[in-house]
Amino acid sequence: MNERNRSSVEVVNGIVLDVFKLNGYFVKAADCLTKGSELTSARWQVLGTVLHEQHTVPEIARSMGLTRQSVQRIADKLVSDELAEFLPNPAHKRAQLLSSTEKGLNSIKTIRPKVVSWAEKVNELIGEGELHDAEKAIKTLLAKLMVAEEQLIKRC
Amino acid sequence: MNERNRSSVEVVNGIVLDVFKLNGYFVKAADCLTKGSELTSARWQVLGTVLHEQHTVPEIARSMGLTRQSVQRIADKLVSDELAEFLPNPAHKRAQLLSSTEKGLNSIKTIRPKVVSWAEKVNELIGEGELHDAEKAIKTLLAKLMVAEEQLIKRC
């Protein structure tokens, strides 16, 4: 293993570990922001995707990079809590369309002020410049990795 | 809510969602890289921190940004699988030192070639320049957020 390889392993490893930490940090923040409401981090995220447009569970799963089974459980929970509902899908007999209810919309609205306040604090803390740098870097990284998913995950 | 606020909420939200996806991607990759070994993504990460130095479970948890309970379960599993062991801690009667065993070290060594190969592929795919940009941006973001943890998470 030459110097170039050792270095690339370390850099990639460092990024992976930092992303794990960032993920934990953001999940904790989201759990905090939703505390007191009927939502949790995951339910908020799923409900957020069907506020204005209906989507099937597999569609949501693909857009979030999760398995359809995970999203299905969240969706079922949202429906049983009457925060969302399944509407018949004219284009597909099995795959119903998940849609937010009035109650779901209200839940989202309730936590919105706290979310805005939190995001503003983050914005001030990081600074617009570095926040934008981070957004761009992460988006680029993710886009390139997604393209190579077959190569990098399915057969490793 | 003025334009500046709306924008900051959207930027921060976009970063959060992308970090969630990146996290899922990396966990999946790690599960793939450890498949066939006695390790999983999480066990690999914990074992990796005690390869050369012993640490207590709470120390590991703090360094990884997890709760001590989560790490404790992984550590107990590693010990029951004889991949690690608890050594008496001269400085503390309760908090033992987790240490890798010979068997644990061998497990790490076994998957090392696949890890190196994977990291090299990522390096080629992303490019050294953008990989370095991403590393720097993520590290900066994380560092600033960690400092403000009290402000941003504990009381939100």
Next chain:
DNA sequence: CACCACTTGACAGTATGCTGTCAATTTGGT
């Protein structure tokens, strides 16, 4: 030394995400 705040291990319960499987449905190619 005594006390108090903090840390740590242990245990219990919950939420989220994964894999794997099967039958029903949809889709696309012949």
Next chain:
DNA sequence: ACCAAATTGACAGCATACTGTCAAGTGGTG
């Protein structure tokens, strides 16, 4: 129109991480 492949819902089981609680140990202060 037909058949094979892919998609989808449903169900089961497992791994990981969280919160909350309690007793045992640690460290600083009066």
